[in-house]
Amino acid sequence: xxxxxxxxxxxxxxxxxxxxxxxxxxxxxxxxxxxxxxxxxxxxxxxxxxxxxxxxxxxxxxxxxxxxxxxxxxxxxxxxxxxxxxxxxxxxxxxxxxxxxxxxxxxxxxxxxxxxxxxxxxxxxxxxxxxxxxxxxxxxxxxxxxxxxxxxxxxxxxxxxxxxxxxxxxxxxxxxxxxxxxxxxxxxxxxxxxxxxxxxxxxxxxxxxxxxxxxxxxxxxxxxxxxxxxxxxxxxxxxxxxxxxxxxxxxxxxxxxxxxxxxxxxxxxxxxxxxxxxxxxxxxxxxxxxxxxxxxxxxxxxxxxxxxxxxxxxxxxxxxxxxxxxxxxxxxxxxxxxxxxxxxxxxxxxxxxxxxxxxxxxxxxxxxxxxxxxxxxxxxxxxxxxxxxxxxxxxxxxxxxxxxxxxxxxxxxxxxxxxxxxxxxxxxxxxxxxxxxxxxxxxxxxxxxxxxxxxxxxxxxxxxxxxxxxxxxxxxxxxxxxxxxxxxxxxxxxxxxxxxxxxxxxxxxxxxx
Amino acid sequence: xxxxxxxxxxxxxxxxxxxxxxxxxxxxxxxxxxxxxxxxxxxxxxxxxxxxxxxxxxxxxxxxxxxxxxxxxxxxxxxxxxxxxxxxxxxxxxxxxxxxxxxxxxxxxxxxxxxxxxxxxxxxxxxxxxxxxxxxxxxxxxxxxxxxxxxxxxxxxxxxxxxxxxxxxxxxxxxxxxxxxxxxxxxxxxxxxxxxxxxxxxxxxxxxxxxxxxxxxxxxxxxxxxxxxxxxxxxxxxxxxxxxxxxxxxxxxxxxxxxxxxxxxxxxxxxxxxxxxxxxxxxxxxxxxxxxxxxxxxxxxxxxxxxxxxx
Numbered sequence: 001x002x003x004x005x006x007x008x009x010x011x012x013x014x015x016x017x018x019x020x021x022x023x024x025x026x027x028x029x030x031x032x033x034x035x036x037x038x039x040x041x042x043x044x045x046x047x048x049x050x051x052x053x054x055x056x057x058x059x060x061x062x063x064x065x066x067x068x069x070x071x072x073x074x075x076x077x078x079x080x081x082x083x084x085x086x087x088x089x090x091x092x093x094x095x096x097x098x099x100x101x102x103x104x105x106x107x108x109x110x111x112x113x114x115x116x117x118x119x120x121x122x123x124x125x126x127x128x129x130x131x132x133x134x135x136x137x138x139x140x141x142x143x144x145x146x147x148x149x150x151x152x153x154x155x156x157x158x159x160x161x162x163x164x165x166x167x168x169x170x171x172x173x174x175x176x177x178x179x180x181x182x183x184x185x186x187x188x189x190x191x192x193x194x195x196x197x198x199x200x201x202x203x204x205x206x207x208x209x210x211x212x213x214x215x216x217x218x219x220x221x222x223x224x225x226x227x228x229x230x231x232x233x234x235x236x237x238x239x240x241x242x243x244x245x246x247x248x249x250x251x252x253x254x255x256x257x258x259x260x261x262x263x264x265x266x267x268x269x270x271x272x273x274x275x276x277x278x279x280x281x282x283x284x285x286x287x288x289x290x291x292x293x294x295x296x297x298x299x300x301x302x303x304x305x306x307x308x309x310x311x312x313x314x315x316x317x318x319x320x321x322x323x324x325x326x327x328x329x330x331x332x333x334x335x336x337x338x339x340x341x342x343x344x345x346x347x348x349x350x351x352x353x354x355x356x357x358x359x360x361x362x363x364x365x366x367x368x369x370x371x372x373x374x375x376x377x378x379x380x381x382x383x384x385x386x387x388x389x390x391x392x393x394x395x396x397x398x399x400x401x402x403x404x405x406x407x408x409x410x411x412x413x414x415x416x417x418x419x420x421x422x423x424x425x426x427x428x429x430x431x432x433x434x435x436x437x438x439x440x441x442x443x444x445x446x447x448x449x450x451x452x453x454x455x456x457x458x459x460x461x462x463x464x465x466x467x468x469x470x471x472x473x474x475x476x477x478x479x480x481x482x483x484x485x486x487x488x489x490x491x492x493x494x495x496x497x498x499x500x501x502x503x504x505x506x507x508x509x510x511x512x513x
Numbered sequence: 514x515x516x517x518x519x520x521x522x523x524x525x526x527x528x529x530x531x532x533x534x535x536x537x538x539x540x541x542x543x544x545x546x547x548x549x550x551x552x553x554x555x556x557x558x559x560x561x562x563x564x565x566x567x568x569x570x571x572x573x574x575x576x577x578x579x580x581x582x583x584x585x586x587x588x589x590x591x592x593x594x595x596x597x598x599x600x601x602x603x604x605x606x607x608x609x610x611x612x613x614x615x616x617x618x619x620x621x622x623x624x625x626x627x628x629x630x631x632x633x634x635x636x637x638x639x640x641x642x643x644x645x646x647x648x649x650x651x652x653x654x655x656x657x658x659x660x661x662x663x664x665x666x667x668x669x670x671x672x673x674x675x676x677x678x679x680x681x682x683x684x685x686x687x688x689x690x691x692x693x694x695x696x697x698x699x700x701x702x703x704x705x706x707x708x709x710x711x712x713x714x715x716x717x718x719x720x721x722x723x724x725x726x727x728x729x730x731x732x733x734x735x736x737x738x739x740x741x742x743x744x745x746x747x748x749x750x751x752x753x754x755x756x757x758x759x760x761x762x763x764x765x766x767x768x769x770x771x772x773x774x775x776x777x778x779x780x781x782x783x784x785x786x787x788x789x790x791x792x793x794x795x796x797x798x799x800x801x802x803x804x805x806x807x808x809x810x811x812x813x814x815x816x817x818x819x820x821x822x823x824x
């Protein structure tokens with residue numbers, strides 16, 4: 001039964017079980033009309049599950065949902081849309097080969113048969129202007145930046161007249177400036193009486209934009225409060241469940257020669273468009289070079305040309321003075337490059353093989369792993385056992401399948417494998433993405449330890465705070481170009497953000513504003 | 514150009530359309546199926562079932578419309594099995610399609626035993642369109658054919674419009690591109706995939722009936738002679754576009770027709786080589802199309818052959 005006037009959505013006693021996991025347990029969650037309500041929690045706390053229930057993707061095992069005072073069953077996304085609930089997923093639900101307008105009209109029931117695209121494009125344009133969300137309705141999705149794609153998602157929900165908009169980790173893929181624009185849009189939508197549910201694990205964002213906050217921990221509600229009644233420190237301990245103080249090993253200063261040098265490297269992306277456009281950079285021994293940038297600006301291609309997975313069309317790549325341009329992955333590995341790819345389970349591991357097999361995927365050729373033509377499984381077992389202990393990988397035994405590892409444990413094992421080959425250069429792409437705070441910190445301290453031992457590290461991340469904590473220098477990528485490389489004393493979040501958005505002349509920009 | 518060579522070319526072009534039409538029907542069906550994200554490799558067997566069912570229905574009723582309807586229903590049933598296996602049971606679509614093709618080929622042989630050598634009581638005859646059929650070259654090429662050929666013109670135009678300009682067409686494409694997106698917007702992914710797989714099968718069935726009721730009015734085992742496989746290759750050549758499928762089908766038809774005529778004219782090329790032509794051409798076309806990859810990669814339905822599961 002609805003409890004309170006002014007609540008547009010009420011979820012009572014929601015419980016959702018997945019095989020072996022209790023994702024939500026007796027969760028009660030209410031949203032008022034015209035508020036921005038943050039749903040805060042660590043990865044795996046059950047935020048997305050709860051919102052997938054509200055948007056009709058999952059059915060709850062127990063509990064009731066009221067929208068605008070009426071109890072409803074949300075059996076499918078269509079029901080949710082009809083009830084005025086729209087969700088912008090973390091991984092956008094857009095058809096890449098369709099235009100903006102086609103994506104926005106997709107799934108609507110009118111017009112029934114013939115599509116007058118010109119009329120739909122006009123409507124989309126009008127709506128996007130009304131909310132200050134600039135869009136070209138004719139553009140194809142794959143041509144758009146991630147920030148623009150997010151705008152398409154939001155306009156899509158406005159077009160469906162959604163009163164309740166759910167945003168799942170919307171800022172993870174944005175530059176700081178785009179984040180500010182998003183927050184301004186959310187304010188504007190709030191003024192028109194809409195409610196916004198904002199899923200996040202970032203405390204600053206809650207303090208910045210939310211009116212109220214609900215904290216989830218391990219599938220249960222830890223607290224619901226007005227923002228003005230809580231401090232970010234209180235929220236942090238509610239979220240983690242204990243006092244939390246981050247510690248990272250200290251850094252030792254090292255001044256050394258370059259390990260990796262890229263000069264003027266150009267390469268095409270999967271679509272045949274230029275993905276790397278004259279990239280030059282240098283990583284020295286014992287330093288972490290951070291690569292900042294919105295995902296999709298050439299970071300993946302950068303890792304691929306270095307590791308030999310993608311051909312360059314011009315420019316040279318050298319490792320310790322030795323030319324490794326367009327060598328095969330095996331030659332690159334043998335010359336001392338280790339790689340923690342962004343797609344952990346796809347590129348980094350064979351998920352259906354055991355931990356042991358995964359650990360020796362690269363080293364099975366080496367003398368110690370061989371017994372004549374056969375694999376020396378004793379050595380393989382010893383090495384796996386060693387890595388599991390050293391990096392505290394929690395697993396159901398070293399012969400269990402790698403897919404059964406949680407994200408954090410899989411990443412620790414992968415990183416361990418890559419380090420154990422004594423590389424000269426370590427490339428780590430989004431190494432902490434999707435990990436909970438504890439695991440992410442463990443990964444970060446491994447990286448710093450490696451740096452302190454003199455390994456050159458190329459670190460790609462979307463998390464600017466992480467980059468600023470770990471990196472010695474930060475290079476910013478935009479549309480396949482290096483916009484600039486900043487030292488510790490030169491960077492601040494504003495400056496990095498502008499470069500991420502493609503604004504090269506920072507001084508000029510500051511003079512204008 | 515002498516009168517005879519001119520006549521020869523006109524005859525080959527007309528025969529190209531005639532021989533290309535069954536491939537066109539099957540390819541149009543497969544385009545719909547693949548646009549919805551389902552790879553159905555059972556076209557060859559489905560065509561055979563369509564051919565034999567259409568023939569049986571016509572023998573039983575003496576009615577050609579009943580024959581076409583019977584072929585479409587039989588083709589739809591075979592495709593429905595594929596849809597059940599790939600959409601509901603989410604089995605590997607390549608395995609399902611290949612085994613169904615063999616199964617359907619066997620079924621067609623079984624059903625056709627009693628009618629081997631039986632003459633069709635009626636068959637589709639050429640109906641020249643007054644006026645249009647008198648245009649030099651184009652007239653004989655396009656406007657002096659049977660009803661099924663004319664039907665394919667209408668179908669191509671309609672399907673092109675349907676695929677690119679209508680809401681159901683947009684929804685069908687979205688399911689083949691990104692079923693997750695379609696699902697999140699309330700489009701019933703399974704329903705869409707079942708629908709277009711079954712319609713695709715029905716069109717393959719009609720393609721088969723064209724062979725047994727129009728092209729060579731009789732039932733002969735294995736009478737499709739690989740046309741189903743060519744149709745699948747044609748879908749890639751056509752980059753899933755009905756209009757391009759039409760061009761491609763007549764190209765294949767032309768090569769088949771040319772093989773015949775060259776023998777008749779008395780050229781000294783081995784007839785075995787000539788019979789191989791359509792298949793060699795298929796392989797060549799596939800290599801060329803997929804090698805200039807950009808448009809092929811971008812046009813291919815991104816989720817083709819991947820069973821959809823809600824996380």
